[in-house]
Amino acid sequence: MKKTALYLVMLLTVGIYGQIDAQNPSEKVVKKSMLKAYKWQQKKPNHELNDWTNGAYYIGITKAYQETGNKAYAKGLKSMAEELNWMPAKRWYHADDIAISQSFIYMKQDGVDGANLQPTVDILNRVMTEDYDWNNDPIKPIYWWWCDALFMGPPVFVQYAALSGDDKYLKANDRLYKECYDLLFDKDEHLFARDMRYQWKGDKEYMKESNGEKIFWSRGNGWVIGGLALLLQKMPADYENRDFYETLFKQMAAKLKSLQPEDGMWRSSLLDPDAYPHGEVSGTGFDTFAFFWGINNGLLDKSEYLPAAMKALNGLMGCQQKDGKMGWVQPIGADPKRNFSADSWEVYGTGAYLLACSEYLKLDK
Numbered sequence: 001m002k003k004t005a006l007y008l009v010m011l012l013t014v015g016i017y018g019q020i021d022a023q024n025p026s027e028k029v030v031k032k033s034m035l036k037a038y039k040w041q042q043k044k045p046n047h048e049l050n051d052w053t054n055g056a057y058y059i060g061i062t063k064a065y066q067e068t069g070n071k072a073y074a075k076g077l078k079s080m081a082e083e084l085n086w087m088p089a090k091r092w093y094h095a096d097d098i099a100i101s102q103s104f105i106y107m108k109q110d111g112v113d114g115a116n117l118q119p120t121v122d123i124l125n126r127v128m129t130e131d132y133d134w135n136n137d138p139i140k141p142i143y144w145w146w147c148d149a150l151f152m153g154p155p156v157f158v159q160y161a162a163l164s165g166d167d168k169y170l171k172a173n174d175r176l177y178k179e180c181y182d183l184l185f186d187k188d189e190h191l192f193a194r195d196m197r198y199q200w201k202g203d204k205e206y207m208k209e210s211n212g213e214k215i216f217w218s219r220g221n222g223w224v225i226g227g228l229a230l231l232l233q234k235m236p237a238d239y240e241n242r243d244f245y246e247t248l249f250k251q252m253a254a255k256l257k258s259l260q261p262e263d264g265m266w267r268s269s270l271l272d273p274d275a276y277p278h279g280e281v282s283g284t285g286f287d288t289f290a291f292f293w294g295i296n297n298g299l300l301d302k303s304e305y306l307p308a309a310m311k312a313l314n315g316l317m318g319c320q321q322k323d324g325k326m327g328w329v330q331p332i333g334a335d336p337k338r339n340f341s342a343d344s345w346e347v348y349g350t351g352a353y354l355l356a357c358s359e360y361l362k363l364d365k
Contacts, residue, residue: 024310025317027361033317034064034357035072036324041350042076049080050089052152053332055099057347059155059230060354062106067358077103078112086116092123093132095144095153102230105159117160124157128172139196144180146334147192147220151227151286155234162234173231174241181248190255191216191270192224194334209272209336216270217335222286225252226355229293246299249290253300256287257308264311265319265328269336276338281319281328285352288312292359313360316353326350 038061047053058080065073086104089097101120108115127143134140144153154173161169184193193199198215200208209215228249235242259270265279266287291309294300319328319342327342329349 025314030317030357030361031068031070033320033324034068034354035070037320037326037350037353038064038073038076038324040324041326041347044345046347048089050084050087050097050100052089052096052099052148053347054080055096055102055152057351058100058103059106060351060358062103063358064354066106066110067361077107081107081112082114086114087119088123092126093130093143095149098123098156099152101156102159105156105163109163117163120156121160124160124169124172127176128168141196142179142183143176145183146195147180147184148194148223150177150180150192151223151230154227155230158231159234162236167239170235170239170241174244178244185248186214186216189214189216189271190251191221194220198335207335209269210275211272213271215335218266218268218270218280218283219286219330220283220334221252221256221270222266222283222290222352225249225256225290226286226352228252229290229359232297232299233293249294249299253291253294253305257291257305260308260311264308264313264315266312267336268330268338272336276336278328279315279319280330280340281316281326282330282346282349282352284312284316285349285356288316288356289352289359292356292363296359296362309360313356316356320353326353 041057058077061073061077064070065077081104084100088101091097098120104115104117104120108117132143134145139145144150154177157169157173161167161173184195184199186193193215194217198207200214207215228245232242232245232249235245256266259273260266261273261279263279265284267273267276268280268283269276288309291300291305291312295302295305295309320326321342325345326349327344328340329344329346330337330340331344331346
Protein backbone atom coordinates (compact mmCIF):
# COMPACT_ATOMS: atom_id res chain seq x y z
CA MET A 1 0.00 0.00 0.00
CA LYS A 2 2.81 2.38 0.90
CA LYS A 3 4.55 1.66 -2.43
CA THR A 4 1.38 2.44 -4.36
CA ALA A 5 0.90 5.73 -2.52
CA LEU A 6 4.54 6.68 -3.09
CA TYR A 7 4.24 5.92 -6.81
CA LEU A 8 1.13 8.10 -7.19
CA VAL A 9 2.85 10.96 -5.39
CA MET A 10 5.85 10.55 -7.67
CA LEU A 11 3.72 10.83 -10.79
CA LEU A 12 1.97 13.93 -9.52
CA THR A 13 4.89 15.80 -8.01
CA VAL A 14 8.22 14.75 -9.54
CA GLY A 15 9.56 16.35 -12.70
CA ILE A 16 7.77 18.59 -15.15
CA TYR A 17 4.70 16.49 -15.87
CA GLY A 18 2.27 16.87 -12.99
CA GLN A 19 -0.61 16.73 -15.48
CA ILE A 20 0.28 13.36 -16.98
CA ASP A 21 -2.64 11.08 -17.58
CA ALA A 22 -1.29 8.00 -15.84
CA GLN A 23 -3.07 5.78 -18.35
CA ASN A 24 -2.31 7.54 -21.59
CA PRO A 25 0.09 10.52 -21.78
CA SER A 26 -0.70 12.60 -24.84
CA GLU A 27 1.47 12.71 -27.94
CA LYS A 28 2.18 16.39 -27.27
CA VAL A 29 3.33 15.72 -23.71
CA VAL A 30 5.55 12.81 -24.74
CA LYS A 31 7.16 14.73 -27.60
CA LYS A 32 7.83 17.67 -25.28
CA SER A 33 9.42 15.35 -22.75
CA MET A 34 11.61 13.72 -25.40
CA LEU A 35 12.84 17.03 -26.75
CA LYS A 36 13.65 18.30 -23.27
CA ALA A 37 15.64 15.14 -22.55
CA TYR A 38 17.52 15.49 -25.83
CA LYS A 39 18.32 19.18 -25.40
CA TRP A 40 19.55 18.65 -21.86
CA GLN A 41 21.76 15.75 -22.91
CA GLN A 42 23.23 17.60 -25.88
CA LYS A 43 24.57 20.20 -23.46
CA LYS A 44 26.23 17.49 -21.38
CA PRO A 45 28.56 15.57 -23.70
CA ASN A 46 30.02 12.50 -22.08
CA HIS A 47 32.55 9.99 -23.48
CA GLU A 48 34.01 9.80 -26.96
CA LEU A 49 31.34 10.27 -29.61
CA ASN A 50 31.79 6.75 -31.01
CA ASP A 51 31.84 5.11 -27.57
CA TRP A 52 29.21 2.42 -26.89
CA THR A 53 27.45 4.77 -24.48
CA ASN A 54 26.82 7.20 -27.28
CA GLY A 55 25.95 4.34 -29.60
CA ALA A 56 22.94 3.69 -27.37
CA TYR A 57 22.19 7.40 -27.07
CA TYR A 58 22.26 8.11 -30.80
CA ILE A 59 20.08 5.16 -31.75
CA GLY A 60 17.52 6.75 -29.42
CA ILE A 61 17.95 10.04 -31.25
CA THR A 62 17.58 8.25 -34.59
CA LYS A 63 14.26 6.74 -33.57
CA ALA A 64 13.09 10.05 -32.10
CA TYR A 65 13.76 11.76 -35.43
CA GLN A 66 12.10 9.03 -37.47
CA GLU A 67 8.96 9.17 -35.37
CA THR A 68 8.63 12.92 -34.76
CA GLY A 69 10.32 14.44 -37.81
CA ASN A 70 11.83 17.10 -35.55
CA LYS A 71 14.88 18.47 -37.35
CA ALA A 72 16.69 19.14 -34.08
CA TYR A 73 17.33 15.41 -33.85
CA ALA A 74 18.50 15.20 -37.47
CA LYS A 75 20.93 18.06 -36.87
CA GLY A 76 22.43 16.29 -33.86
CA LEU A 77 22.80 13.03 -35.77
CA LYS A 78 24.52 14.56 -38.77
CA SER A 79 26.81 16.68 -36.61
CA MET A 80 27.91 13.56 -34.73
CA ALA A 81 28.57 11.55 -37.89
CA GLU A 82 30.50 14.33 -39.58
CA GLU A 83 32.64 14.96 -36.50
CA LEU A 84 33.50 11.25 -36.45
CA ASN A 85 33.95 11.14 -40.23
CA TRP A 86 31.61 8.12 -40.09
CA MET A 87 34.20 6.10 -38.18
CA PRO A 88 33.28 3.55 -35.51
CA ALA A 89 35.63 3.21 -32.55
CA LYS A 90 39.01 1.52 -32.85
CA ARG A 91 38.57 -2.02 -31.50
CA TRP A 92 37.44 -3.91 -34.61
CA TYR A 93 36.88 -7.08 -32.57
CA HIS A 94 34.73 -5.48 -29.85
CA ALA A 95 30.95 -5.23 -30.33
CA ASP A 96 30.83 -2.05 -28.22
CA ASP A 97 32.86 -0.21 -30.82
CA ILE A 98 30.36 -0.65 -33.65
CA ALA A 99 27.26 0.33 -31.66
CA ILE A 100 27.43 3.83 -33.14
CA SER A 101 27.16 2.27 -36.62
CA GLN A 102 23.45 1.63 -36.08
CA SER A 103 22.88 5.37 -36.45
CA PHE A 104 25.19 5.53 -39.47
CA ILE A 105 23.15 2.84 -41.23
CA TYR A 106 19.85 4.58 -40.55
CA MET A 107 21.28 7.86 -41.87
CA LYS A 108 22.41 6.10 -45.03
CA GLN A 109 18.91 4.66 -45.45
CA ASP A 110 17.43 8.11 -44.94
CA GLY A 111 19.61 9.56 -47.69
CA VAL A 112 21.82 11.80 -45.54
CA ASP A 113 24.41 13.50 -47.73
CA GLY A 114 27.91 12.12 -47.34
CA ALA A 115 26.88 9.00 -45.42
CA ASN A 116 29.81 6.61 -45.58
CA LEU A 117 29.40 3.05 -44.33
CA GLN A 118 32.70 1.69 -45.64
CA PRO A 119 34.50 1.90 -42.26
CA THR A 120 31.61 -0.03 -40.68
CA VAL A 121 31.56 -2.64 -43.43
CA ASP A 122 35.32 -3.14 -43.12
CA ILE A 123 34.87 -4.00 -39.44
CA LEU A 124 31.95 -6.36 -40.07
CA ASN A 125 33.96 -8.18 -42.73
CA ARG A 126 36.94 -8.45 -40.42
CA VAL A 127 34.86 -9.90 -37.58
CA MET A 128 33.43 -12.49 -39.99
CA THR A 129 36.82 -13.63 -41.26
CA GLU A 130 39.32 -13.22 -38.40
CA ASP A 131 39.72 -14.77 -34.98
CA TYR A 132 40.55 -12.71 -31.92
CA ASP A 133 42.42 -13.97 -28.88
CA TRP A 134 41.15 -12.35 -25.67
CA ASN A 135 44.54 -13.04 -24.06
CA ASN A 136 43.30 -16.44 -22.90
CA ASP A 137 40.88 -14.83 -20.46
CA PRO A 138 38.64 -17.69 -19.25
CA ILE A 139 35.49 -15.53 -19.15
CA LYS A 140 36.02 -14.44 -22.76
CA PRO A 141 35.92 -17.64 -24.83
CA ILE A 142 33.94 -16.15 -27.75
CA TYR A 143 33.56 -12.85 -29.60
CA TRP A 144 30.38 -11.75 -27.81
CA TRP A 145 31.14 -13.00 -24.30
CA TRP A 146 29.00 -10.45 -22.39
CA CYS A 147 25.26 -10.02 -22.82
CA ASP A 148 25.47 -6.27 -23.47
CA ALA A 149 27.14 -7.13 -26.76
CA LEU A 150 23.80 -8.37 -28.08
CA PHE A 151 22.56 -4.77 -28.23
CA MET A 152 25.79 -3.38 -29.67
CA GLY A 153 26.63 -5.78 -32.50
CA PRO A 154 23.70 -7.84 -33.84
CA PRO A 155 21.52 -4.90 -34.96
CA VAL A 156 24.45 -3.59 -37.02
CA PHE A 157 24.89 -6.92 -38.82
CA VAL A 158 21.17 -7.34 -39.47
CA GLN A 159 20.54 -3.73 -40.46
CA TYR A 160 23.44 -3.76 -42.89
CA ALA A 161 22.21 -7.06 -44.34
CA ALA A 162 18.86 -5.40 -45.01
CA LEU A 163 20.53 -2.41 -46.63
CA SER A 164 22.99 -4.38 -48.75
CA GLY A 165 20.75 -7.33 -49.56
CA ASP A 166 23.59 -9.69 -48.65
CA ASP A 167 22.51 -12.43 -46.28
CA LYS A 168 26.08 -13.37 -45.34
CA TYR A 169 25.74 -10.71 -42.62
CA LEU A 170 22.61 -12.44 -41.32
CA LYS A 171 24.46 -15.76 -41.24
CA ALA A 172 27.41 -14.22 -39.40
CA ASN A 173 25.06 -12.69 -36.85
CA ASP A 174 23.36 -16.07 -36.34
CA ARG A 175 26.67 -17.73 -35.57
CA LEU A 176 27.93 -15.08 -33.16
CA TYR A 177 24.57 -14.57 -31.48
CA LYS A 178 24.02 -18.29 -30.91
CA GLU A 179 27.46 -18.60 -29.30
CA CYS A 180 26.51 -15.94 -26.76
CA TYR A 181 23.07 -17.44 -26.23
CA ASP A 182 24.52 -20.89 -25.58
CA LEU A 183 27.05 -19.42 -23.15
CA LEU A 184 24.88 -17.04 -21.11
CA PHE A 185 21.15 -17.73 -21.51
CA ASP A 186 19.55 -19.40 -18.49
CA LYS A 187 16.84 -21.66 -19.92
CA ASP A 188 15.16 -22.04 -16.54
CA GLU A 189 14.88 -18.32 -15.82
CA HIS A 190 14.65 -17.09 -19.44
CA LEU A 191 17.19 -14.38 -18.64
CA PHE A 192 20.83 -13.72 -19.54
CA ALA A 193 23.76 -13.77 -17.16
CA ARG A 194 25.87 -10.72 -17.76
CA ASP A 195 28.93 -12.93 -18.37
CA MET A 196 30.30 -16.26 -17.15
CA ARG A 197 31.05 -14.90 -13.67
CA TYR A 198 27.32 -14.65 -12.97
CA GLN A 199 26.30 -18.16 -13.96
CA TRP A 200 25.75 -19.19 -10.36
CA LYS A 201 25.18 -22.92 -10.02
CA GLY A 202 25.19 -23.20 -6.26
CA ASP A 203 28.91 -23.48 -5.53
CA LYS A 204 31.13 -20.91 -3.87
CA GLU A 205 33.06 -19.75 -6.92
CA TYR A 206 29.96 -18.14 -8.44
CA MET A 207 28.40 -14.88 -7.26
CA LYS A 208 24.81 -14.66 -6.06
CA GLU A 209 22.40 -12.09 -4.62
CA SER A 210 21.84 -11.46 -0.91
CA ASN A 211 18.60 -13.45 -1.02
CA GLY A 212 20.36 -16.47 -2.52
CA GLU A 213 19.06 -15.93 -6.05
CA LYS A 214 21.12 -15.84 -9.22
CA ILE A 215 22.29 -12.42 -10.32
CA PHE A 216 20.40 -11.15 -13.35
CA TRP A 217 21.20 -7.54 -14.09
CA SER A 218 18.31 -5.38 -15.25
CA ARG A 219 20.23 -3.27 -17.74
CA GLY A 220 22.07 -6.32 -19.05
CA ASN A 221 18.79 -8.00 -19.92
CA GLY A 222 17.45 -4.67 -21.17
CA TRP A 223 20.37 -4.56 -23.58
CA VAL A 224 19.39 -7.98 -24.90
CA ILE A 225 15.65 -7.51 -25.34
CA GLY A 226 16.12 -3.98 -26.70
CA GLY A 227 18.68 -5.30 -29.17
CA LEU A 228 16.27 -8.03 -30.23
CA ALA A 229 13.64 -5.42 -31.05
CA LEU A 230 16.18 -3.45 -33.09
CA LEU A 231 17.38 -6.44 -35.11
CA LEU A 232 13.92 -7.92 -35.67
CA GLN A 233 12.82 -4.61 -37.22
CA LYS A 234 15.12 -5.28 -40.16
CA MET A 235 15.29 -9.06 -40.29
CA PRO A 236 13.30 -10.44 -43.25
CA ALA A 237 9.95 -11.90 -42.22
CA ASP A 238 10.72 -15.09 -44.12
CA TYR A 239 14.31 -15.47 -42.89
CA GLU A 240 14.91 -19.10 -41.96
CA ASN A 241 16.23 -18.36 -38.46
CA ARG A 242 13.87 -15.54 -37.51
CA ASP A 243 11.86 -17.91 -35.34
CA PHE A 244 14.76 -18.28 -32.92
CA TYR A 245 14.90 -14.53 -32.27
CA GLU A 246 11.14 -14.12 -31.98
CA THR A 247 10.88 -17.01 -29.52
CA LEU A 248 13.70 -15.57 -27.41
CA PHE A 249 12.04 -12.14 -27.47
CA LYS A 250 8.72 -13.57 -26.26
CA GLN A 251 10.37 -15.67 -23.55
CA MET A 252 12.26 -12.70 -22.14
CA ALA A 253 9.24 -10.40 -22.34
CA ALA A 254 7.09 -12.86 -20.40
CA LYS A 255 9.73 -13.24 -17.71
CA LEU A 256 10.30 -9.51 -17.39
CA LYS A 257 6.59 -8.83 -17.16
CA SER A 258 6.31 -11.37 -14.34
CA LEU A 259 9.09 -9.56 -12.47
CA GLN A 260 7.85 -5.99 -12.96
CA PRO A 261 7.49 -4.13 -9.63
CA GLU A 262 4.27 -2.38 -8.68
CA ASP A 263 5.53 1.06 -9.69
CA GLY A 264 6.47 -0.18 -13.17
CA MET A 265 10.22 0.33 -12.80
CA TRP A 266 12.48 -2.72 -12.87
CA ARG A 267 15.11 -2.80 -10.13
CA SER A 268 18.81 -3.20 -10.90
CA SER A 269 18.68 -6.83 -9.79
CA LEU A 270 15.77 -8.66 -11.34
CA LEU A 271 15.51 -11.51 -8.84
CA ASP A 272 16.30 -9.51 -5.67
CA PRO A 273 14.19 -6.35 -6.11
CA ASP A 274 13.63 -5.79 -2.38
CA ALA A 275 17.35 -5.11 -1.94
CA TYR A 276 17.18 -2.26 -4.48
CA PRO A 277 14.62 0.29 -3.31
CA HIS A 278 14.27 2.41 -6.46
CA GLY A 279 13.68 1.60 -10.11
CA GLU A 280 16.50 2.04 -12.63
CA VAL A 281 15.91 4.10 -15.77
CA SER A 282 18.22 2.56 -18.36
CA GLY A 283 17.13 -1.06 -17.89
CA THR A 284 13.48 0.01 -17.61
CA GLY A 285 13.82 2.18 -20.71
CA PHE A 286 15.09 -0.65 -22.90
CA ASP A 287 12.43 -3.03 -21.56
CA THR A 288 9.69 -0.47 -22.19
CA PHE A 289 10.90 0.10 -25.74
CA ALA A 290 10.85 -3.65 -26.33
CA PHE A 291 7.35 -4.06 -24.88
CA PHE A 292 5.89 -1.30 -27.06
CA TRP A 293 7.72 -2.65 -30.10
CA GLY A 294 6.38 -6.14 -29.45
CA ILE A 295 2.85 -4.78 -29.14
CA ASN A 296 3.16 -2.65 -32.26
CA ASN A 297 4.48 -5.56 -34.31
CA GLY A 298 2.14 -8.29 -33.13
CA LEU A 299 4.64 -10.33 -31.12
CA LEU A 300 3.12 -9.42 -27.75
CA ASP A 301 -0.57 -9.46 -26.92
CA LYS A 302 -1.72 -5.89 -26.46
CA SER A 303 -4.29 -6.62 -23.77
CA GLU A 304 -1.67 -8.45 -21.73
CA TYR A 305 1.41 -6.26 -22.21
CA LEU A 306 0.08 -2.72 -22.68
CA PRO A 307 -0.70 -2.19 -18.97
CA ALA A 308 2.87 -3.22 -18.08
CA ALA A 309 4.35 -0.98 -20.78
CA MET A 310 2.25 1.99 -19.66
CA LYS A 311 3.23 1.54 -16.01
CA ALA A 312 6.86 1.51 -17.05
CA LEU A 313 6.52 4.56 -19.31
CA ASN A 314 4.87 6.60 -16.59
CA GLY A 315 7.54 5.50 -14.15
CA LEU A 316 10.21 6.70 -16.57
CA MET A 317 8.50 10.04 -17.12
CA GLY A 318 8.33 10.49 -13.36
CA CYS A 319 12.14 10.26 -13.25
CA GLN A 320 12.62 13.25 -15.55
CA GLN A 321 13.57 16.50 -13.88
CA LYS A 322 12.30 19.96 -14.75
CA ASP A 323 15.29 20.78 -16.96
CA GLY A 324 14.85 17.54 -18.96
CA LYS A 325 17.52 15.49 -17.20
CA MET A 326 16.80 11.79 -16.85
CA GLY A 327 17.77 10.73 -13.33
CA TRP A 328 17.93 7.37 -11.59
CA VAL A 329 20.36 5.90 -14.15
CA GLN A 330 22.85 3.35 -12.87
CA PRO A 331 26.42 4.30 -13.84
CA ILE A 332 28.57 2.18 -16.10
CA GLY A 333 29.04 -1.29 -14.67
CA ALA A 334 28.56 -5.00 -15.16
CA ASP A 335 26.12 -5.99 -12.44
CA PRO A 336 23.40 -4.61 -10.16
CA LYS A 337 24.47 -1.68 -7.99
CA ARG A 338 22.82 0.82 -5.65
CA ASN A 339 25.21 3.64 -6.57
CA PHE A 340 22.65 5.91 -8.23
CA SER A 341 20.03 8.47 -7.28
CA ALA A 342 17.64 11.02 -8.73
CA ASP A 343 20.71 12.99 -9.87
CA SER A 344 22.48 10.06 -11.57
CA TRP A 345 22.50 10.23 -15.34
CA GLU A 346 24.26 8.69 -18.33
CA VAL A 347 23.80 9.16 -22.05
CA TYR A 348 22.53 5.61 -22.55
CA GLY A 349 19.75 6.33 -20.04
CA THR A 350 18.57 9.20 -22.21
CA GLY A 351 18.88 6.99 -25.29
CA ALA A 352 16.76 4.28 -23.71
CA TYR A 353 14.13 6.87 -22.78
CA LEU A 354 14.00 8.23 -26.34
CA LEU A 355 13.61 4.70 -27.69
CA ALA A 356 10.73 3.94 -25.31
CA CYS A 357 8.91 7.19 -26.06
CA SER A 358 9.40 6.87 -29.82
CA GLU A 359 7.87 3.42 -29.86
CA TYR A 360 5.01 4.56 -27.63
CA LEU A 361 4.13 7.22 -30.20
CA LYS A 362 3.52 4.44 -32.76
CA LEU A 363 0.69 2.86 -30.80
CA ASP A 364 -2.48 2.47 -32.89
CA LYS A 365 -0.90 4.09 -35.95
